[in-house]
Amino acid sequence: MKSLILFLIIIPSLTFASVKGDVAMLGAIGLGSSKAEKVSGKTSKEMWRNYFIKKMGEDDLERFAFKEIDEMSFGDEIDYGPTSVLSAKKMNSFIEGVLEERLENVESKIEETKIKNKIIEVNSKWSPLIEKLKTQGVLFGYDGHGPGYCGISFVELLILDPKTQEIYEVYLSESGEC
Numbered sequence: 001m002k003s004l005i006l007f008l009i010i011i012p013s014l015t016f017a018s019v020k021g022d023v024a025m026l027g028a029i030g031l032g033s034s035k036a037e038k039v040s041g042k043t044s045k046e047m048w049r050n051y052f053i054k055k056m057g058e059d060d061l062e063r064f065a066f067k068e069i070d071e072m073s074f075g076d077e078i079d080y081g082p083t084s085v086l087s088a089k090k091m092n093s094f095i096e097g098v099l100e101e102r103l104e105n106v107e108s109k110i111e112e113t114k115i116k117n118k119i120i121e122v123n124s125k126w127s128p129l130i131e132k133l134k135t136q137g138v139l140f141g142y143d144g145h146g147p148g149y150c151g152i153s154f155v156e157l158l159i160l161d162p163k164t165q166e167i168y169e170v171y172l173s174e175s176g177e178c
Contacts, residue, residue, distance in 0.1 A: 036166035
């Protein structure tokens with residue numbers, strides 16, 4: 001009987017994914033993530049709009065635009081808005097670029113191996129997690145106000161969960177010194 005109860009307690013936590021947990025995993029694979037931010041709206045378009053008004057102000061709404069990854073600037077992107085699942089899957093390339101830049105300054109074989117393993121992890125786990133999030137009904141977006149340095153901000157992935165009316169930021173870059 002005890003094993004049945006234990007089974008019933010453990011199995012749901014293993015099989016039923018949560019957006020929050022999957023975003024945290026995506027952040028761990030990438031370069032971090034934010035806590036969920038509540039956003040109001042009846043439709044996903046309203047939720048995106050209200051999020052950006054809160055973050056950037058009403059005056060910047062003309063920069064709200066759907067973009068694919070090939071149209072985005074990694075550094076100093078001035079637009080923001082929704083993007084496709086395919087673009088969200090390809091955004092791991094931004095993280096890979098940051099990690100490859102780290103490799104140029106590595107001082108030990110151990111550090112080099114860690115970074116190379118992180119690149120492998122990003123390339124193998126990113127896309128399946130994006131797909132998993134898609135099956136949970138989330139929508140993807142981008143914003144050019146992610147972590148930055150030397151006066152340059154970088155693109156970040158946004159994940160909107162319309163069911164809970166929450167938006168998460170997943171960092172595709174990191175802050176650093178000039």
